[in-house]
């Protein structure tokens with residue numbers, strides 16, 4: 001499944017990194033990035049790790065998108 005982050009929508013709340021610290025990280029200004037990639041999209045093998053789904057659901061601004 002494709003996981004996409006949209007930095008323009010991110011309000012630097014920190015929730016996604018709290019829920020999925022192995023996947024999400026932040027730039028110095030608090031805006032989300034992937035921990036292991038500078039890209040805005042990362043493809044994860046199914047089944048999608050539960051922590052990513054939780055981060056997706058908790059993001060208050062929908063700055064994280066999941067696509068098949």
Ligand code: SF4
Pocket residue numbers: 009010011012013014015016017031032058059060061062063064
């Ligand atoms: S949960 Fe959403 S708004 Fe909060 S830091 Fe992560 S991407 Fe940004």
